[in-house]
Amino acid sequence: MLTSVKNDKVKALKKLHTKKERERTGTFFIEGFHLIEEAVHSNWNIKEIILQDGVELPSWANDYPILAVSENVFQHLTQTKTPQGIAAVVQMNNDTAVAGDYVLLLDRIQDPGNLGTIIRTADAAGFSAVILGEGTVDMYNDKVIRSTQGSIFHIPVFQDNLTSRIHDLKTSGFKIWASALTNSKDFHTVKTTQKVALIVGNEGSGIHQNVLDLADEVVKIPIYGKAESLNVSIAAGILMYHIKG
Known part of the structure; x- marks a missing residue:
């Protein structure tokens, strides 16, 4: 001992x-x-x-x-x-293969609790993989792992270049959705397709413009009260369940 x-x-x-x-x-x-x-x-x-x-x-x-x-x-x-x-x-599990029709892409998520909650929600919503862009907090951070409640072991989660991965997903027949507050449509009005990759962005600045420009659909969640925006993990959850529905 x-x-x-x-x-x-x-x-x-x-x-x-x-x-x-x-x-x-x-x-x-x-x-x-x-x-x-x-x-x-x-x-x-x-x-x-x-x-x-x-x-x-x-x-x-x-x-x-x-x-x-x-x-x-x-x-x-x-x-x-x-x-x-x-x-x-x-x-560490270094598997970067995506086998499934629903993928979540994260652009520069900074808060470990947010990342852990997003991974847990992606698992619950039946998404196939979570791909972390450069600048996103380390998935093996202690707070991230605890916040996933074990979901980090259930679905592939890995880091990759978002631009190149989006091009690969498009080639494989995915429609790319991005969550943004400006120049966007109410997510209820956008029809989901068989293969969807959803991008959500940084808590403060959202999705980098270079990544946002690659989206087929830019969607927003309507705000009915006085809050300026939703927490990124809540927004990701709403959109993932809508896409799966």
């Missing part, structure tokens, strides 16, 4: 909270029974499970290497306020 926060192994695990180290190792850190179980059941590669002294190991974890640590070491590693005493190191 590891009992010192100065142990080299503990230091290496702590570094996984940084994007640089995640990218260098091709792995990321998750916490809690639910998230780890979702990763296991979705056949992601669990490299190691970290278990706090005194915490019971669930039966589904028996097939993986276990690292036992003291409570003070686990507290040092945790990012959650009420840790459950179990964490895991997971290998």
Whole structure:
């Protein structure tokens, strides 16, 4: 059992909270029974499970290497306020294939909670993939993963160049929708087609013009009250369910 926060192994695990180290190792850190179980059941590669002294190991974890640590070491590693005493190191999934008729494209989403909620909603709405453009927050950020509630393990989520990916999607028969407040149509008035890729943009500045220009349809959600706009994760949810409907 590891009992010192100065142990080299503990230091290496702590570094996984940084994007640089995640990218260098091709792995990321998750916490809690639910998230780890979702990763296991979705056949992601669990490299190691970290278990706090005194915490019971669930039966589904028996097939993986276990690292036992003291409570003070686990507290040092945790990012959650009420840790459950179990964490895991997971290998990144580099699959960038899109198999399905509904794709979500994200342009420079900055808030980890928004990104996590959007991924969770895309999963619930039955979308095939979530593609993150450059400038979007890292999908393996701890807050993003927690906000997905496990959905990050259910559907492909990956980073790509949006411009080139949109051209590929058009070649494959997708209609490209973009969400914007200006020069746009009420989304209720636009007929959905069999294959749709939806773009939503940055919380403050929306979709970059170069990306927006590639859309076949630019849609908006009407505002009936005095709010200037909707939160991007709410807007994405409304439009995804409309497209699927």
